[in-house]
Amino acid sequence: MSFDSSQIDSIEIYKDYTYIMYILCDKTSSFYSKIKNIINIPIVICSAALSIMNSTNVENTDYVKYLSTALNLLIALSIAMLNVYKIPEKEHSFKSNSMNFLKLHNKINTEMAKSKTTMTDLDVIPIINEYNVICEYIIFH
Secondary structure, three states: OOOOHHHHHHHHHHHHHHHHHHHHHHHHHHHHHHHHHHHHHHHHHHHHHHHHHHHOOOOOOHHHHHHHHHHHHHHHHHHHHHHHOOHHHHHHHHHHHHHHHHHHHHHHHHHHHHHHHHOOOOOOHHHHHHHHHHHHOOOOO
């Protein structure tokens, strides 16, 4: 059997597309993970400071009240930022999409290797359809 050069070119292009999309989704997931961690660190520190302040026997001065209010405000604003911008959801979404693109990339490599060893034609249409479906399910652009 002969290999159709247009099929080989198409599958090579989609192999590159899937790898590029894997890298983009993975890097985007890492970016949102860093943002999430940068926002979560002050939340943890402020919560620890509030716990320490509440457990000590310090006179209820105005300074303690203002500091407690400021720490609570910082915690509330940080949590609101995480929720409004949907940072954890974006991180998870891009991570799962990167895994889907990597799986498709590996599937293409496997199919290419199989077609070379068995000398059969490679069916490109299901791979293109799967790539398109994964791209359609990218929620955040």
